[in-house]
Amino acid sequence: MANNSVDSAHNSTPSDEVMAASLVGSVVDSIVDGVMAGRYAQGQRLIAADLADEYGVSRAPVREALHMLAGEGVVELIANRGARIRKLSVQERIEFLEFTEAICVLGVRLATGKMNDPASVEAIDKAFEAIEESWNRRHARDFVDALYRYHIELNRISGNQFLEFFYKRPYIRFYTTLLADLAPGGHWDQYILNYRLIHAHILSGDAHSSVITFSSHIRWVLRNMRALGKS
Amino acid sequence: MANNSVDSAHNSTPSDEVMAASLVGSVVDSIVDGVMAGRYAQGQRLIAADLADEYGVSRAPVREALHMLAGEGVVELIANRGARIRKLSVQERIEFLEFTEAICVLGVRLATGKMNDPASVEAIDKAFEAIEESWNRRHARDFVDALYRYHIELNRISGNQFLEFFYKRPYIRFYTTLLADLAPGGHWDQYILNYRLIHAHILSGDAHSSVITFSSHIRWVLRNMRALGKS
DNA sequence: CCAGACAATTTTGCATACAAAATCGAATCA
DNA sequence: TGATTCGATTTTGTATGCAAAATTGTCTGG
Numbered sequence: 001m002a003n004n005s006v007d008s009a010h011n012s013t014p015s016d017e018v019m020a021a022s023l024v025g026s027v028v029d030s031i032v033d034g035v036m037a038g039r040y041a042q043g044q045r046l047i048a049a050d051l052a053d054e055y056g057v058s059r060a061p062v063r064e065a066l067h068m069l070a071g072e073g074v075v076e077l078i079a080n081r082g083a084r085i086r087k088l089s090v091q092e093r094i095e096f097l098e099f100t101e102a103i104c105v106l107g108v109r110l111a112t113g114k115m116n117d118p119a120s121v122e123a124i125d126k127a128f129e130a131i132e133e134s135w136n137r138r139h140a141r142d143f144v145d146a147l148y149r150y151h152i153e154l155n156r157i158s159g160n161q162f163l164e165f166f167y168k169r170p171y172i173r174f175y176t177t178l179l180a181d182l183a184p185g186g187h188w189d190q191y192i193l194n195y196r197l198i199h200a201h202i203l204s205g206d207a208h209s210s211v212i213t214f215s216s217h218i219r220w221v222l223r224n225m226r227a228l229g230k231s
Numbered sequence: 232m233a234n235n236s237v238d239s240a241h242n243s244t245p246s247d248e249v250m251a252a253s254l255v256g257s258v259v260d261s262i263v264d265g266v267m268a269g270r271y272a273q274g275q276r277l278i279a280a281d282l283a284d285e286y287g288v289s290r291a292p293v294r295e296a297l298h299m300l301a302g303e304g305v306v307e308l309i310a311n312r313g314a315r316i317r318k319l320s321v322q323e324r325i326e327f328l329e330f331t332e333a334i335c336v337l338g339v340r341l342a343t344g345k346m347n348d349p350a351s352v353e354a355i356d357k358a359f360e361a362i363e364e365s366w367n368r369r370h371a372r373d374f375v376d377a378l379y380r381y382h383i384e385l386n387r388i389s390g391n392q393f394l395e396f397f398y399k400r401p402y403i404r405f406y407t408t409l410l411a412d413l414a415p416g417g418h419w420d421q422y423i424l425n426y427r428l429i430h431a432h433i434l435s436g437d438a439h440s441s442v443i444t445f446s447s448h449i450r451w452v453l454r455n456m457r458a459l460g461k462s
Numbered sequence: 463c464c465a466g467a468c469a470a471t472t473t474t475g476c477a478t479a480c481a482a483a484a485t486c487g488a489a490t491c492a
Numbered sequence: 493t494g495a496t497t498c499g500a501t502t503t504t505g506t507a508t509g510c511a512a513a514a515t516t517g518t519c520t521g522g
Contacts, residue, residue, distance in 0.1 A: 048473080061506065079256070082474060105333065280504090311483055313503070468520095477508100
């Protein structure tokens with residue numbers, strides 16, 4: 001019975017592989033989009049039948065999508081009580097940032113070492129421009145999103161598949177989105193200054209100073225968040 | 232419609248919440264156990280109907296379980312072609328270890344800072360004894376499992392929910408198990424010496440030296456794995 | 463007016479049914 | 493022999509049905 005042939009390298013999230021064709025995939029996408037766009041609130045209950053009607057499918061693929069998202073950590077499944085959008089307290093968001101710092105540092109370090117490749121420089125410059133652009137508009141969610149994409153790019157450049165794999169996952173996107181409520185806060189100017197510095201260090205190709213700069217930025221953000229959390 | 236009450240702190244993986252009662256939960260558990268125990272090979276195809284028969288349930292909960300595990304990264308779902316146990320090449324396992332180092336370093340750092348609490352010392356000492364015990368038996372899988380549990384314990388002590396949450400996820404457990412094939416290799420003696428050193432540094436309460444010791448251990452493991460991968 | 467019990471309704475969890483797609487295997491042809 | 497086609501079989505993906513659990517709303521007694 002066991003069939004062991006496995007084709008080749010997949011650089012996609014596990015979910016991506018099911019996305020293309022199936023209804024499950026489209027429901028997963030829709031729900032994730034809905035969460036990102038703020039259409040579903042944290043802690044909101046998701047009723048399978050409602051979603052099924054909304055997307056014009058039966059409950060079976062909806063339930064499968066919800067289980068997939070539960071595996072991802074975007075929704076929370078409670079026995080006999082269905083699915084809810086996962087809810088993160090301020091404290092949890094702080095811990096999440098502390099946690100993602102650890103991962104991003106690796107991306108910063110590895111990507112900095114690849115700045116001798118002009119294509120990488122161009123890609124990361126482009127991602128940085130998006131940061132500047134959203135900063136000009138002072139749009140918190142877009143700003144955090146641009147920062148997120150900047151790190152996606154770093155992780156891609158790093159060449160470590162897991163960095164990419166992990167950072168693209170829906171629950172990371174979801175949790176990251178939640179940071180928009182806290183992160184830039186009233187510190188727009190310092191925020192962009194920090195990132196200009198980080199970006200310059202990355203371009204310089206000096207991995208050590210990149211990591212230092214990035215880490216101290218995150219620690220500054222964490223201090224701000226903790227202060228906000230207390231008030 | 233939106234009902235926002237969410238109870239309290241869950242320190243469990245998302246899957247745990249569905250585990251207790253439901254069939255989906257028991258199927259998820261069985262599959263994960265099967266993978267850990269080596270009953271399912273990497274890349275092996277999982278046929279929903281077979282699993283359903285095996286566990287005496289219908290295909291519906293089996294499919295939901297497979298989607299959940301796909302979300303967690305343990306299985307791979309391909310449209311119209313079902314589920315397979317995810318397969319990692321040696322290169323991918325190397326990148327995975329490089330990636331998890333980043334996470335574990337945070338755990339090591341934070342937990343070291345909590346060694347003034349006798350309960351933490353006791354807990355981590357106990358976890359370390361399990362490492363020594365499995366080392367005495369020279370049982371690669373148990374050894375890697377004990378190391379895994381040691382870091383679980385560090386992450387718990389660290390107090391960062393995400394460290395704990397993330398590190399306990401099935402796919403980490405899954406990948407960690409895969410390392411058993413490579414990691415200890417012919418280096419049993421050096422391996423335990425390294426961990427004795429790491430453990431001592433952690434107990435000392437000096438976070439900086441703990442991190443350095445741990446990182447250089449991982450780099451040593453990575454060198455070994457790269458050498459093995461080439462031969 | 464509020465707390466608690468209870469019945470009606472909603473919602474979940476699981477099983478089953480069936481069409482479409484993929485897989486397997488035998489027969490065919492070069 | 494080895495590759496290829498084509499039909500039979502397996503397997504997937506989705507819809508539907510139904511019992512059990514949870515939720516909601518109403519009524520009752522204090």
